[in-house]
Amino acid sequence: MATGPGDSPLKYELIKQDPRTGARLGRVTTRHGVFDTPAFMPVGTQGTIKGVLPDHVAGTGSQIILANTYHLMLRPGEKTVAALGGLHRFMAWPGPILTDSGGFQVFSLADINKIGDDGVTFKSHVDGSVVHLTPERSIQVQNDLGADVIMAFDECPAGDAPVEYQRRAVERTLRWAEVCQRAHARESEQALFAIVQGGTDLELRAACARELIGMEFPGYAIGGLAVGEGFEATKKVLEAVTPGLPEGKPRYLMGVGFPRDIVAAVSVGVDMMDCVLPTRNGRNAYAFTATGALRLRNSRFISDEGPIEAGCDCYACRTFTRGAIRHYFFAGEMLGPILVSLHNIRFFQRLMADVRRAIGEGTFDQWRRTDPRAALGPSSAEVGVSAEPAEGHEPSAAEEDRTLEAKQEPT
Amino acid sequence: MATGPGDSPLKYELIKQDPRTGARLGRVTTRHGVFDTPAFMPVGTQGTIKGVLPDHVAGTGSQIILANTYHLMLRPGEKTVAALGGLHRFMAWPGPILTDSGGFQVFSLADINKIGDDGVTFKSHVDGSVVHLTPERSIQVQNDLGADVIMAFDECPAGDAPVEYQRRAVERTLRWAEVCQRAHARESEQALFAIVQGGTDLELRAACARELIGMEFPGYAIGGLAVGEGFEATKKVLEAVTPGLPEGKPRYLMGVGFPRDIVAAVSVGVDMMDCVLPTRNGRNAYAFTATGALRLRNSRFISDEGPIEAGCDCYACRTFTRGAIRHYFFAGEMLGPILVSLHNIRFFQRLMADVRRAIGEGTFDQWRRTDPRAALGPSSAEVGVSAEPAEGHEPSAAEEDRTLEAKQEPT
Numbered sequence: 001m002a003t004g005p006g007d008s009p010l011k012y013e014l015i016k017q018d019p020r021t022g023a024r025l026g027r028v029t030t031r032h033g034v035f036d037t038p039a040f041m042p043v044g045t046q047g048t049i050k051g052v053l054p055d056h057v058a059g060t061g062s063q064i065i066l067a068n069t070y071h072l073m074l075r076p077g078e079k080t081v082a083a084l085g086g087l088h089r090f091m092a093w094p095g096p097i098l099t100d101s102g103g104f105q106v107f108s109l110a111d112i113n114k115i116g117d118d119g120v121t122f123k124s125h126v127d128g129s130v131v132h133l134t135p136e137r138s139i140q141v142q143n144d145l146g147a148d149v150i151m152a153f154d155e156c157p158a159g160d161a162p163v164e165y166q167r168r169a170v171e172r173t174l175r176w177a178e179v180c181q182r183a184h185a186r187e188s189e190q191a192l193f194a195i196v197q198g199g200t201d202l203e204l205r206a207a208c209a210r211e212l213i214g215m216e217f218p219g220y221a222i223g224g225l226a227v228g229e230g231f232e233a234t235k236k237v238l239e240a241v242t243p244g245l246p247e248g249k250p251r252y253l254m255g256v257g258f259p260r261d262i263v264a265a266v267s268v269g270v271d272m273m274d275c276v277l278p279t280r281n282g283r284n285a286y287a288f289t290a291t292g293a294l295r296l297r298n299s300r301f302i303s304d305e306g307p308i309e310a311g312c313d314c315y316a317c318r319t320f321t322r323g324a325i326r327h328y329f330f331a332g333e334m335l336g337p338i339l340v341s342l343h344n345i346r347f348f349q350r351l352m353a354d355v356r357r358a359i360g361e362g363t364f365d366q367w368r369r370t371d372p373r374a375a376l377g378p379s380s381a382e383v384g385v386s387a388e389p390a391e392g393h394e395p396s397a398a399e400e401d402r403t404l405e406a407k408q409e410p411t
Numbered sequence: 412m413a414t415g416p417g418d419s420p421l422k423y424e425l426i427k428q429d430p431r432t433g434a435r436l437g438r439v440t441t442r443h444g445v446f447d448t449p450a451f452m453p454v455g456t457q458g459t460i461k462g463v464l465p466d467h468v469a470g471t472g473s474q475i476i477l478a479n480t481y482h483l484m485l486r487p488g489e490k491t492v493a494a495l496g497g498l499h500r501f502m503a504w505p506g507p508i509l510t511d512s513g514g515f516q517v518f519s520l521a522d523i524n525k526i527g528d529d530g531v532t533f534k535s536h537v538d539g540s541v542v543h544l545t546p547e548r549s550i551q552v553q554n555d556l557g558a559d560v561i562m563a564f565d566e567c568p569a570g571d572a573p574v575e576y577q578r579r580a581v582e583r584t585l586r587w588a589e590v591c592q593r594a595h596a597r598e599s600e601q602a603l604f605a606i607v608q609g610g611t612d613l614e615l616r617a618a619c620a621r622e623l624i625g626m627e628f629p630g631y632a633i634g635g636l637a638v639g640e641g642f643e644a645t646k647k648v649l650e651a652v653t654p655g656l657p658e659g660k661p662r663y664l665m666g667v668g669f670p671r672d673i674v675a676a677v678s679v680g681v682d683m684m685d686c687v688l689p690t691r692n693g694r695n696a697y698a699f700t701a702t703g704a705l706r707l708r709n710s711r712f713i714s715d716e717g718p719i720e721a722g723c724d725c726y727a728c729r730t731f732t733r734g735a736i737r738h739y740f741f742a743g744e745m746l747g748p749i750l751v752s753l754h755n756i757r758f759f760q761r762l763m764a765d766v767r768r769a770i771g772e773g774t775f776d777q778w779r780r781t782d783p784r785a786a787l788g789p790s791s792a793e794v795g796v797s798a799e800p801a802e803g804h805e806p807s808a809a810e811e812d813r814t815l816e817a818k819q820e821p822t
Contacts, residue, residue, distance in 0.1 A: 047738065051745040053467075054730065076713065076738040083714040084734040092730045302487065303494040319465065319503045323495040327458060327487040334462040334745055 010149065010191035010218050012037075012250045012271075020365040022243055022269035025356055028064075028250055030096045030148035031189055032088060035063035037250060037271035038359075040262065040352045041098060042278060042345050046071045047081070047091050050279050051338040052345065054092045056315060060342065061349035064096040064148075066274045069141055070105035073133075074126045078144035086146035098149040098274070101138045101180075101195075104223070104254070107156045115155070117172065135179040139192070143185050151221060152180040154195040159228035166199040170208045173197045177212060193219040193252060200233045202240045209244055220245045221252040222270070226261070231377065235264050242268040259288075259351055260377035263368050266355055278348050282341030285329045289347070290373050294322075296340060301326045308339075314346035315339075421560065421602035421629050423448075423661045423682075431776040433654055433680035436767055439475075439661055441507045441559035442600055443499060446474035448661060448682035449770075451673065451763045452509060453689060453756050457482045458492070458502050461690050462749040463756065465503045467726060471753065472760035475507040475559075477685045480552055481516035484544075485537045489555035497557035509560040509685070512549045512591075512606075515634070515665070518567045526566070528583065546590040550603070554596050562632060563591040565606040570639035577610040581619045584608045588623060604630040604663060611644045613651045620655055631656045632663040633681070637672070642788065646675050653679040670699075670762055671788035674779050677766055689759050693752030696740045700758070701784050705733075707751060712737045719750075725757035726750075 009031060016025040026037040042049050042057060045068045049057050057065065072081060081090050087097055106112070110122035119134030138153035153176050155169040177194045184192050194217040198204035212220065222241055225234045238253065242265075245251050252272035253265045262273055278288070285296040289309040294301075296308070307317035308325065316325070316339035328336035351373055358367035368374045420442060427436040437448040453460050453468060456479045460468050468476065483492060492501050498508055517523070521533035530545030549564035564587050566580040588605045595603050605628040609615035623631065633652055636645045649664065653676075656662050663683035664676045673684055689699070696707040700720040705712075707719070718728035719736065727736070727750035739747035762784055769778035779785045 046742040046744055047735065048744050048746040051749070053726070053746070053749065055726075056464075071742075075742055076734070080714055080734065080738075084716055084732050089732070090735050090738075092735075303491055305495055315464070315466075321495050321500070323487070323491065324458065324501050324503075327491075327501075331457040331482075331486055333457055333459050334749070335459045335464070338462070338464070338745070338749075 007188060008191075008218070009187070009189050010250075012219070012248060014247065016360055016362075018359050018364045019362060021267045021368075023266050023355075023359050023364045024269055024271065025359040026250070026271055028096070028271075030191070032097070032148050033063070033095045035096050036356055038262075038266045038352060038355055039064055039272050040348045041066045041272065041274040042348075043068070043274055043276045044091060044093075045276070046075070047087070049341070049345070050283065051334065051341050052279070056342055057093070057345065058095070059315065060346040061353060062345060064098060064272075065091075065093055066098045066100065067091065067145070067147065068102070068105060069099045069138060069145065069151075070102035070109075070133075072099075072145060073102060073141045074124050074131070078141040082144045082146070088146065096149070097147040098252075098272075099142050099145055099147040099151065100254070101142070101151040101153040102133055103138070103151075103154045103195075104156050106133055108158075108227075117175070119153075135176040136183040139180050139183040140185075143190065146186075146190070148190060149219065150184075150190050150192050152177045152192060152194045152217075154197055154223055156197065156224050156227070157199065159199070159224075159233075161199060163199065163201050163204070166197070166201055166204055169199075170197050170204055174208065174211050177215060177217075181215065181217070191218040193217055193221050193250075195221045195223040195254070196241055196245075197224045198237075199224060200229050200237055202237065205237055205241050206244065209241055213244075213246060217249075219250045219252060221254050223254045225253065226255045226257055231261065231264075234261070238265055238268050238270065242270055245269075258377045259348075259373045260375055262348075262351070263355070263374040266359075266364075267368065278344035279341045282344040283337040285326075285336060285340060286344075287340050287347075288344050288376070290371075292376065296322060296326050296336075297329055298326075308343045309347070312343065312346065312350075314343045316343040316346075418599060419602075419629070420598070420600050421661075423630070423659060425658065427771055427773075429770050429775045430773060432678045432779075434677050434766075434770050434775045435680055435682065436770040437661070437682055439507070439682075441602070443508070443559050444474070444506045446507050447767055449673075449677045449763060449766055450475055450683050451759045452477045452683065452685040453759075454479070454685055454687045455502060455504075456687070457486070458498070460752070460756070461694065462745065462752050463690070467753055468504070468756065469506070470726065471757040472764060473756060475509060475683075476502075476504055477509045477511065478502065478556070478558065479513070479516060480510045480549060480556065480562075481513035481520075481544075483510075483556060484513060484552045485535050485542070489552040493555045493557070499557065507560070508558040509663075509683075510553050510556055510558040510562065511665070512553070512562040512564040513544055514549070514562075514565045514606075515567050517544055519569075519638075528586070530564075546587040547594040550591050550594040551596070554601065557597075557601070559601060560630065561595075561601050561603050563588045563603060563605045563628075565608055565634055567608065567635050567638070568610065570610070570635075570644075572610060574610065574612050574615070577608070577612055577615055580610075581608050581615055585619065585622050588626060588628075592626065592628075602629040604628055604632050604661075606632045606634040606665070607652055607656075608635045609648075610635060611640050611648055613648065616648055616652050617655065620652055624655075624657060628660075630661045630663060632665050634665050636664065637666045637668055642672065642675075645672070649676055649679050649681065653681055656680075669788045670759075670784045671786055673759075673762070674766070674785040677770075677775075678779065689755030690752045693755040694748040696737075696747060696751060697755075698751050698758075699755050699787070701782075703787065707733060707737050707747075708740055709737075719754045720758070723754065723757065723761075725754045727754040727757075 011029040135153040142150035154173040194212040304322035358364040422440040546564040553561035565584040605623040715733035769775040
C-alpha cells in the first residue's frame with residue numbers, strides 16, 4: 001500500500017475545469033497510488049494485458065489498468081488470486097486497478113439460463129458448470145480480488161432493448177446497487193462505483209442517476225453505452241447524464257472507445273475510460289496513428305524501414321521497422337501482436353496526456369477541433385485500405401474474449 | 412558496427428585452458444561486438460527469439476543469437492531483410508549474430524525433390540514453390556542477411572544413415588565447403604565457419620576435420636550430432652574430434668542441448684552452442700531449474716506464491732508467482748510462454764556464466780562434478796511429474812518449427 005488517501009479508499013481532486021467545454025483535469029488517489037484524469041485504462045481481461053509485460057505497460061504511461069471479474073472468478077477463481085497475494089501481486093501491477101462487476105460479460109457473453117430478481121444463472125465457459133452470479137457474490141469476488149475501484153453489479157441490456165425492458169433493468173440495477181453497498185466488506189480499501197443505466201431514454205437515465213446519487217457512492221459510471229446504439233445516440237446520453245453527476249467524484253464511461261469517442265466523452269466531463277481496442281486491434285496488425293489506422297499486413301509495408309508511427313516514442317517504434325513487424329505477423333510470431341499492442345496502448349496514452357495538457361492550458365476546445373486524432377473513429381480510422389484480406393490472428397485470445405471484444409467496440 | 416576486430420571479421424582469444432579437462436575460457440570479437448566463450452546462443456528462427464523482446468534477451472546475459480537462413484530465405488526473403496537494413500536492424504539485435512546455412516533444415520524438414528552434387532531441390536513450406544539451394548546460394552543469402560558468423564552449406568544425414576552414405580555426405584560437404592569459400596563475398600565482415608560431418612564414424616570425422624582444417628576457415632563447427640545417435644555416441648564423437656580442431660579458432664557444436672550436453676561439450680573444448688530448448692520448452696510450460704524441470708501446468712502450482720526458481724534474478728522470477736504463470740497457460744495467454752521462455756534463457760545463461768567463472772578460477776572439473784545443473788538431461792530433468800496431460804501449447808510456432816525443434820532435441 002503506497003501513499004493512501006487517508007481514511008477513504010479514493011480521493012478525487014478537480015484541478016481545472018475547462019472554460020468552454022465540460023472537460024475537467026483531475027487526479028485520483030487510491031491506496032495503490034495516483035492516476036491523472038481524464039484517464040484511459042488498458043484492459044487485462046484474464047489478469048494480463050494480452051502480450052504486454054507490466055514494465056512495458058507502465059512504460060506506455062498507463063497509470064491504472066482494468067481486469068474482468070467474470071473471467072477471473074471462473075479461472076483461476078478469486079480465492080486463488082487472493083491466495084497468491086491479491087490482484088496487484090497476481091498481475092504484477094503495483095499501481096491502481098479497477099475490476100468490473102461481471103454484469104456486462106454475463107449479459108453479453110454467457111449462456112444464460114435465468115435472469116431473476118436476485119441475480120443471473122449461467123453456464124461457465126471454462127468447465128460448463130452452472131454459476132449463479134448475484135450482487136452479493138460479485139462484491140465478494142471483487143473484495144477477494146482486491147482492486148482499488150470495484151463496480152456495482154448491474155443489468156446491462158442490449159442497445160436495442162425496448163424501453164419497458166430498460167425500465168425494469170434500471171429498477172433491478174438500483175435494487176442491486178443497494179445490495180452491493182451493503183455487501184461491500186472492504187469499504188476503507190476499495191471504492192465501490194455505481195453504474196447509471198437506462199439505455200438511450202434520457203428520462204430513464206436521469207431517474208437512475210438521481211437515485212444512485214442519493215445513495216452516495218464514491219464514484220459513478222455510465223454503463224450500457226457502446227453496445228450498438230451508435231455514436232450520435234451515445235453522445236446524446238453522455239451530454240444529458242454526465243453534467244448531472246457529482247462534481248467532486250470521478251465519472252467513468254465503460255468500454256469506450258475510439259479516440260473520437262474518448263474526446264467526446266472528455267468534452268462532457270468524463271474522467272475515466274477503458275477499452276480493448278488498442279490490444280485487440282494490435283493483435284490483428286491494426287496500428288493506430290495520428291493520420292489514421294495502418295493495417296500492417298498490407299504489402300506496401302514489406303520493405304518499409306520506418307517505424308509504425310514517425311515520432312512515436314514507444315518501444316516498438318524506437319526498435320522495429322514496419323517491414324519486420326509485418327513479417328512477424330505473416331510468420332505467426334508473437335512479436336507482431338506484442339509490438340503493435342504496445343504501440344497502440346502508447347498511442348492512447350499519448351492522446352490522453354495531450355488531452356490533459358490541453359485542459360490544463362485552457363486550450364482543449366481548440367485542441368479537439370484541430371488535432372487529427374480527435375476525429376479518429378471506426379470508419380475514418382483507415383488509411384490506404386488494401387484489398388488484402390485481413391485474416392484474424394488471435395494467437396492466444398480465448399473465444400469468449402473475442403466475442404466480448406467485438407461487442408465492446410462502438411459502432 | 413561497433414569495435415571491430417581489425418581487418419579480420421572475427422578474432423578468437425584463448426584466455427585460459429582448464430588444467431584438468433579440455434574446457435577453455437575465451438572471448439570472440441566481431442564487428443558487432445564481443446561474446447565470451449563458452450557461449451550459449453538462443454535461437455531466433457524467423458528473426459525473433461519467440462515471444463521475447465530484444466531488451467529482455469539482452470537482459471538474460473545473451474551476447475550472441477542465432478537465426479535460420481532456411482526460414483528467412485523463404486520468408487520474408489533475404490533481399491527484404493537487406494532492404495530493411497540487414498539482420499541486425501531487422502531483429503533489433505545490435506550484437507553478434509550467427510546464421511546457419513540452411514543445410515540442416517533442408518535435409519531434416521523440407522519436402523526434398525532431389526539431392527544432387529550441386530545442391531538440393533525442395534518445396535517451400537511457405538508457398539509450395541520449388542526452391543534450389545546450393546552452396547553458392549546459401550552463402551549469397553547469408554551475405555545478404557549480414558550475420559557476423561555464417562556457416563558453410565553441408566549435407567547433414569540422419570544419425571542412423573549407413574557409413575557408406577555418411578562417406579558420400581562428407582565428400583559432398585568438403586566439396587561444398589570449397590564452393591562456399593569461393594562464393595563468400597564479404598570476407599572482411601563475416602566469418603565463414605566450416606562444418607565437420609561424418610556421423611558416428613570416428614575415422615570419417617577425423618578425415619573430414621583434417622581436410623577442412625587444411626582449407627583454413629576462421630572457425631569450425633561439429634554438425635550431424637544430436638540427431639538421434641544418443642548421448643554416449645555424441646560424447647565419443649566430441650571427444651575424438653574437438654581436441655584436434657585448431658586451438659586458435661572457435662569451435663561450435665550445433666543444436667545442443669540440455670545442460671548435461673553443454674557441460675560435456677565444454678569439457679572437451681567446445682566454445683559455442685545453440686539450442687531451441689529454452690524457448691520451445693518454455694512455450695510448453697516446462698521450466699528449467701537447478702533441481703530439475705518444472706511442468707508449470709501441474710495442479711500443485713495453483714496457489715504457489717514462489718517464483719519459478721528461488722534465487723533466480725530473471726524478470727519472470729522477480730515479478731510473477733508460479734500460480735499466476737500456471738493460470739496464464741491455462742487461460743491461453745501469451746504471458747505464460749513469454750515468461751517461461753525468458754526464465755529458461757536466463758537459466759542457460761546463468762549456467763554459462765558459472766561455467767566460465769569455474770574455468771577462469773581453475774575449478775571447472777570440480778564444478779561439473781558437484782553442481783546439480785551439470786547433470787540435467789532429458790530424462791533426469793523432471794521433478795514431480797504428474798499424471799496431468801501436458802497439452803501442447805504452441806501459440807505461434809509454425810508447424811515446421813515444431814518439427815525442427817523436436818529433431819534438434821538430443822535424445
